Amino acid sequence: MKKLSYAEALREAMAEEMEKDSSVFIMGEDVGIFGGCFGVTGDLVERFGQDRVRDTPITETAIIGSAVGAAMTGSRPIAEIMFAGFLGVPMDEIFNQAAKMCYMTGGQAKVPMVLRVPNGAGIGAAAQHSERTEAWFTHIPGLKVVYPSNAADAKGLLKTAIRDDNPVMFFEHKILYNHVGDVPEDEDYVVPFGVAEVKREGSDLTIIATGIEVSHSLEAAEKLAEEGISVEVIDPRTLVPFDKETLLKSVEKTGKLLIVSEETKRGSFASEISAVVAEEGLFYLEQPIKRVCAPDAPVPFSSVLEQAYLPNPDDIVTAVKEML
Amino acid sequence: MTENINSVGIIANPASGRDIRRLVAHGSVFDNVEKVNIVRRILLALNNLDLDKVYIMPDSFGIGNSALNGLWGEEKKNFKIDVDIMNMTITGSAEDSFNAACLMEEKGVDVIIVLGGDGTNRVVVKALKNTAVLSLSTGTNNVFPIMAESTMLGLAAGLYTKFTPEEREKVTQPIKCIYIIKDGEIVDIALIDAVVVNESYIGSKALWHVELLEEILVTRSTSYDIGMVSIAGRLTDVGVLDNGGAFIRIGDSEHKVKAAIAPGVIKTIPIKDWKKIKQEEVIELPKKKRIIALDGEREVVVKKDEKLKMQLTYAPARFLDYKAALELADSKKMLEVK
Amino acid sequence: MKESKEELVKLLEDMLVIREFETKVQKHFAEGEIPGFVHLYLGEEAVAVGACSALKEDDFITSTHRGHGHLLARGGDLKKMMAEIFGKATGYNKGKGGSMHIADVSLGILGANGIVGAGLPIAAGSGISAQILDKDSVTICFFGDGASNRGTFHEAINMASVWDLPVVFVCENNLYGISMPQYTNDHRKGQNIQDVSDRAVAYGISGVTVDGNDVMAVNEAVVEAVKKARSGGGPSLIECKTYRHRGHFEGDPTVYRSDEEVERWKEKDPIDRFVKILKDQEILDDEGYKELRNEVKGRVEEALQFAQESPEPDPSEVTTDVYYGGAE
Numbered sequence: 001m002k003k004l005s006y007a008e009a010l011r012e013a014m015a016e017e018m019e020k021d022s023s024v025f026i027m028g029e030d031v032g033i034f035g036g037c038f039g040v041t042g043d044l045v046e047r048f049g050q051d052r053v054r055d056t057p058i059t060e061t062a063i064i065g066s067a068v069g070a071a072m073t074g075s076r077p078i079a080e081i082m083f084a085g086f087l088g089v090p091m092d093e094i095f096n097q098a099a100k101m102c103y104m105t106g107g108q109a110k111v112p113m114v115l116r117v118p119n120g121a122g123i124g125a126a127a128q129h130s131e132r133t134e135a136w137f138t139h140i141p142g143l144k145v146v147y148p149s150n151a152a153d154a155k156g157l158l159k160t161a162i163r164d165d166n167p168v169m170f171f172e173h174k175i176l177y178n179h180v181g182d183v184p185e186d187e188d189y190v191v192p193f194g195v196a197e198v199k200r201e202g203s204d205l206t207i208i209a210t211g212i213e214v215s216h217s218l219e220a221a222e223k224l225a226e227e228g229i230s231v232e233v234i235d236p237r238t239l240v241p242f243d244k245e246t247l248l249k250s251v252e253k254t255g256k257l258l259i260v261s262e263e264t265k266r267g268s269f270a271s272e273i274s275a276v277v278a279e280e281g282l283f284y285l286e287q288p289i290k291r292v293c294a295p296d297a298p299v300p301f302s303s304v305l306e307q308a309y310l311p312n313p314d315d316i317v318t319a320v321k322e323m324l
Numbered sequence: 325m326t327e328n329i330n331s332v333g334i335i336a337n338p339a340s341g342r343d344i345r346r347l348v349a350h351g352s353v354f355d356n357v358e359k360v361n362i363v364r365r366i367l368l369a370l371n372n373l374d375l376d377k378v379y380i381m382p383d384s385f386g387i388g389n390s391a392l393n394g395l396w397g398e399e400k401k402n403f404k405i406d407v408d409i410m411n412m413t414i415t416g417s418a419e420d421s422f423n424a425a426c427l428m429e430e431k432g433v434d435v436i437i438v439l440g441g442d443g444t445n446r447v448v449v450k451a452l453k454n455t456a457v458l459s460l461s462t463g464t465n466n467v468f469p470i471m472a473e474s475t476m477l478g479l480a481a482g483l484y485t486k487f488t489p490e491e492r493e494k495v496t497q498p499i500k501c502i503y504i505i506k507d508g509e510i511v512d513i514a515l516i517d518a519v520v521v522n523e524s525y526i527g528s529k530a531l532w533h534v535e536l537l538e539e540i541l542v543t544r545s546t547s548y549d550i551g552m553v554s555i556a557g558r559l560t561d562v563g564v565l566d567n568g569g570a571f572i573r574i575g576d577s578e579h580k581v582k583a584a585i586a587p588g589v590i591k592t593i594p595i596k597d598w599k600k601i602k603q604e605e606v607i608e609l610p611k612k613k614r615i616i617a618l619d620g621e622r623e624v625v626v627k628k629d630e631k632l633k634m635q636l637t638y639a640p641a642r643f644l645d646y647k648a649a650l651e652l653a654d655s656k657k658m659l660e661v662k
Numbered sequence: 663m664k665e666s667k668e669e670l671v672k673l674l675e676d677m678l679v680i681r682e683f684e685t686k687v688q689k690h691f692a693e694g695e696i697p698g699f700v701h702l703y704l705g706e707e708a709v710a711v712g713a714c715s716a717l718k719e720d721d722f723i724t725s726t727h728r729g730h731g732h733l734l735a736r737g738g739d740l741k742k743m744m745a746e747i748f749g750k751a752t753g754y755n756k757g758k759g760g761s762m763h764i765a766d767v768s769l770g771i772l773g774a775n776g777i778v779g780a781g782l783p784i785a786a787g788s789g790i791s792a793q794i795l796d797k798d799s800v801t802i803c804f805f806g807d808g809a810s811n812r813g814t815f816h817e818a819i820n821m822a823s824v825w826d827l828p829v830v831f832v833c834e835n836n837l838y839g840i841s842m843p844q845y846t847n848d849h850r851k852g853q854n855i856q857d858v859s860d861r862a863v864a865y866g867i868s869g870v871t872v873d874g875n876d877v878m879a880v881n882e883a884v885v886e887a888v889k890k891a892r893s894g895g896g897p898s899l900i901e902c903k904t905y906r907h908r909g910h911f912e913g914d915p916t917v918y919r920s921d922e923e924v925e926r927w928k929e930k931d932p933i934d935r936f937v938k939i940l941k942d943q944e945i946l947d948d949e950g951y952k953e954l955r956n957e958v959k960g961r962v963e964e965a966l967q968f969a970q971e972s973p974e975p976d977p978s979e980v981t982t983d984v985y986y987g988g989a990e
């Protein structure tokens with residue numbers, strides 16, 4: 001194990017895959033000498049050259065559209081879109097091109113591409129630069145949607161994403177970039193898709209959380225433990241494919257489910273999780289499901305407002321207590 | 325012909341300036357918006373000379389209308405010329421320039437300003453019996469039209485309409501041309517060069533595969549002109565105003581010359597033999613199937629049993645020397661304000 | 663440059679295949695045998711054939727909603743194509759794509775697209791692959807005059823130009839995007855320039871306009887552009903002026919254009935013109951032409967029969983092929 005930040009772990013994953021496979025390349029705005037808007041690509045351009053770490057013009061549509069074309073012709077592009085809030089721009093390229101190409105061609109075309117996106121609020125970047133758009137993409141058949149909550153998963157999942165033969169939406173939480181964690185040193189370390197991780201075992205209640213809310217939930221669980229409340233915390237790690245079994249097993253054990261997500265509540269992935277449990281595990285539940293999400297409003301700018309807006313460990317503690 | 329009416333015609337070819345020479349050579353693009361600007365500048369110049377009428381060839385892009393629509397403010401208020409965008413069918417081909425030239429001549433215009441390349445001018449000159457032309461280059465690879473500021477051309481054309489027949493003779497030049505004669509019938513003309521090419525189709529028209537060249541007849545041979553005529557330029561000197569031309573046969577030979585056959589394209593051409601030819605001389609070519617390129621563009625298909633001749637001659641139309649016209653006007657103080 | 667008799671006759675044959683194929687599709691669509699939308703390539707044959715004949719086997723193309731001609735010119739299997747258009751299990755896309763998405767990926771066809779203008783960035787990406795994988799492949803991107811107004815046109819050509827991507831952008835300017843004329847003298851028009859190729863200058867690349875109903879003119883231009891792209895000279899924009907004989911889709915009442923206009927363009931029919939050249943040059947005689955046509959007709963008839971007799975897809979196929987290589 002070694003200590004790496006989430007950003008460094010992502011960079012290491014890309015570097016290792018680029019080392020191993022010359023068809024892997026990176027493109028995006030300011031990913032070269034500038035090192036990426038959040039420093040994720042860092043010095044990769046020095047190591048792999050401008051051909052494989054391509055600084056693009058400001059051209060979201062062409063970044064994704066050309067990633068589709070490159071992927072269909074034997075390359076494995078890793079495209080970066082600077083902020084999740086910019087994903088509305090190349091939406092056609094994502095949902096009509098990348099996602100549907102395989103199906104429309106009757107399984108002939110493969111589109112092995114990764115679209116890396118900084119997701120989430122918390123840096124005072126206001127409404128357009130703080131989006132959490134993962135749910136949009138879980139709605140689209142043909143895409144895989146990944147959302148690591150820590151450095152080790154960031155690396156392992158990104159490597160799996162790069163090796164996958166399908167388009168992968170890879171969401172990274174901006175606040176997590178500087179979070180340092182233990183990352184396995186083994187070059188073959190990968191995290192498979194569709195396998196949730198039980199981050200903390202417990203018996204009174206199940207929390208399932210995504211992205212940064214995994215850390216918040218663990219913090220809340222720690223506090224609750226001091227009061228003798230035993231909370232199980234699950235991180236699905238990939239939203240598509242989604243590991244239902246791990247979640248249903250936990251709910252069967254605890255009988256209570258709290259879903260925590262930084263998304264705005266309506267139509268969120270939290271909603272999808274609750275639907276899955278309602279459909280397949282309703283009789284495990286002793287009481288209604290609860291969701292802790294952001295309110296249905298854009299992300300505000302002022303720090304005071306932004307903090308009021310975002311779900312935090314205290315909100316989680318309160319919600320758990322309400323349920324018990 | 326209506327007497328005592330001063331009028332000018334304008335033929336602007338909307339299709340010139342975008343052919344394959346932008347790809348096979350380094351020709352420049354001449355977009356239609358710039359042609360509109362040029363026509364507008366010509367109109368503004370003419371407006372200062374109390375001209376009676378300007379005829380403009382209609383085209384699918386609407387160069388004439390756009391030129392007028394772009395006038396505003398004082399310019400628009402002071403614009404008095406009667407501009408007639410002629411009523412004729414537009415085919416979107418070279419036929420339009422030909423038909424427009426015929427119509428303008430019928431209307432009795434004094435001079436036609438042509439915006440286009442050698443190809444456009446070839447068609448216009450072919451149509452004319454006695455009207456003068458003033459040609460401004462808007463294509464690539466051109467020899468016949470000149471490069472100049474259109475405002476000055478507008479002034480020159482406008483002033484020319486007021487010259488006496490003797491003065492007109494003085495400021496215009498004869499135009500040499502080549503008749504292409506198939507089975508005894510003149511089928512087309514060339515202004516600069518007629519080239520026999522060993523090809524079977526016209527395709528994208530432009531000529532750049534020099535290995536297929538066989539014979540070349542030129543109306544002029546200077547050291548500085550571009551195109552197929554550049555091959556002749558290496559061999560002999562025949563000025564634009566000199567009588568005569570030259571005939572060259574290409575093919576296996578120790579004698580090779582470098583020629584600028586297109587913008588940025590210099591090729592080595594083997595010269596089998598060549599000779600000067602006299603004005604009105606007729607050259608007979610061996611019978612076989614081939615393509616004839618006129619002024620750099622493949623135009624005429626010759627079948628294998630057709631008899632092909634070419635004759636160097638003069639076109640009936642004359643070329644307006646705009647500098648001479650402006651100088652003459654100044655010597656007559658035509659632009660002095662009383 | 664194409665000179666040999668075989669090469670020239672092959673161009674004619676390829677155009678005839680499109681003509682016969684599309685004519686059959688037209689007929690059987692009218693008879694209600696084909697579901698969905700069908701956009702025919704009739705009248706534009708010289709563009710696909712002139713352009714695709716400039717490519718090598720391992721080159722690529724992106725196609726459009728009007729894509730049958732592209733796939734046929736690239737050597738698509740008539741039976742699998744017809745079966746796909748009929749929505750049958752034996753079709754290229756197992757009945758999941760239909761007319762608008764018909765493609766043979768193994769022939770380097772990067773999808774036929776129902777989204778106008780979507781092929782341009784994909785073609786740019788294919789050009790990136792040539793650089794990343796160090797291959798000398800070239801990609802032809804077919805798109806319409808209507809598509810040239812989309813942002814994808816700007817972004818893809820800009821990117822291709824910046825990186826010298828080996829892509830040839832072939833604009834099929836058939837003068838209309840559905841009912842919207844590409845250019846007119848009034849305000850109802852797609853763009854305020856008459857030649858899409860004028861836009862090339864703004865991206866610092868070569869742009870030319872050719873007669874899209876002259877297969878040799880298209881071929882010459884694309885051959886040169888492909889040569890340039892393959893040798894590192896970057897992308898070009900080739901505009902082919904052409905015309906669709908049929909409406910935008912089958913069933914379009916075409917209220918936006920006159921019969922005289924259609925007739926004028928039919929006089930410039932790309933096949934008739936090329937046949938005349940071949941006959942004039944004594945490359946083909948009446949007998950040879952008749953034989954060729956009958957042979958092509960036979961192949962198309964066979965494809966039709968194959969499609970009609972093929973089984974429908976099994977309903978269990980609905981959820982297969984969502985992901986490459988299997989399930990989520």
Ligand SMILES: Cc1ncc(C[n+]2csc(CCOP(=O)(O)OP(=O)(O)O)c2C)c(N)n1
Nearest residue numbers: 728776777778806807808809836838839840
């Ligand atoms: C993004 C998008 N907008 C609109 C349409 C609807 N549509 C389908 S074809 C077409 C016209 C396209 O015109 P053009 O690009 O000139 O191609 P053509 O049909 O003339 O071959 C339109 C508007 C679409 N499919 N995609």
Ligand SMILES: [Mg+2]
Nearest residue numbers: 806807838839
């Ligand atoms: Mg169109």
